[in-house]
Amino acid sequence: MRPRGLRARLLVAFVLVTVLGAAAAAWSSAGSASASLVASTEQRLTDTLTSQIGALAPMLTYPPDQDSLDRLRTAVGANALVTYRDLRSAGTGTELITDALSAAVRAQNRVVTQRITAGDTPWLLIGTPVMLTAADGSRTPSGVEVYTADDLTGVEQQIDGLARSAGLTAAVALPLAALLALLAAGSVLRPVRKLRDTARRIAAGDLDARSAPQGADELAELTVSINEMAESVQTSMAAMQRMQADAKRFAADVSHELRTPLSTLTAVMEVLATTTDDLDADARESAQLAIAETHRLVRLVEDLMEVSRFDAGTASVRLEEVDVVSAVRDCLRARGWLDRVELVAPHQILLRADRRRLDVVVANLAGNALRHGAPPVRVHVSATAEEVLIEVTDHGPGLPERVLPHVFDRFYKADTARARTPGSGLGLAIARENARIHGGELVASNADGGARFVLRLPRNLEDR
Structure with missing residues (x-):
């Protein structure tokens, strides 16, 4: 489902852009802060380890014995592992030390770090060789290696806190973005609404309607x-x-x-x-x-x-109580059409109408059916509680689709070759006007095998 109105689309677009921008900025800041936090923690732990080793290394005897390794491990911490060839002094958590870390320390002869996760707990592994410094300042490995395993759970909790802060920032930005979007949409759509109202007034016939331009934008x-x-x-x-x-x-x-x-x-x-x-x-x-x-x-x-x-609006109706069936029959009889037109009607239908104008409508419809249609031509009169219907049908070629929209236009003739036909081109137009002056309507369509005209007159016996 998409928002359909321009206001809704502007609101959604503005809110999405604002919230996504705030979320992206917050997550980027959180990511940078998290990386900095991990790096600073790693640097701090590494510096602490190297300083501890640097303070104790001169007091060790080389090659060291087991007691020397134990003293060094105790000084470094309970989570330390100190090795020298086949000698080991191990504290708690040192089983996490990986072979890859040990190989890297021996190969590079420098401090090496590695982050792992064991049992859903993050750990920082640090390994470093103990270096001997000669009188000339040169440094050589002593063969003693020190490893530590530090729990990073506290750091992970701080990172989670940063992520929650980023989500909260994006959530707080949502109502602010919606408010700003409403204000922006209002300022943008206000002149659009004025233009809409002006267009509606023009469409309704008020050709004097105008909108005052504001500003110098599009x-x-x-x-x-x-x-x-x-x-x-x-x-x-x-x-x-x-x-x-x-x-x-x-x-x-x-x-x-x-x-x-x-x-x-x-x-x-x-x-x-x-x-x-x-x-x-x-x-x-x-x-x-x-x-x-x-x-x-x-x-x-x-x-x-x-x-x-x-x-001119001067046409008037002389309403009287008319038997519609009798009026239709008299119309056909006066023109000698009773033997050519089939009348289907009940015994009597009473209606207040102008008998002369009703005669004009029926004569036009039946005459058109006889001239341009084909037999049998049928006039069917019926009534409901609300209206009286007079339906005239024939079995000719019917009305072409291009003719239907213009059949009641004045002086319109579907076949220009029939320019000299007896009709004036005004008959159907006058018939529709007579229907409308009674409050009714005259419609044209095609039935099975011919044209179909239906006159609808409201069945209201009160004078209008």
């Missing part, structure tokens, strides 16, 4: 960069909002201005429609095309006006 440079980014985003958003407002106002104005001439043109087309039978074939075809295109233009203007009302 965080201050990051703050300046974020402020510049926010300024650029705000400028771009303001320009985009102005363009969107202009586009919406243009669409509303154009659709409103077209309404009167289109009403006149529609009346003319109705009169023309009554006289097409008297025209020749080419003229009749042209007249019928003009009538169809006029009707298409009227629907487009009506859709634009409806979208403009949604954008």
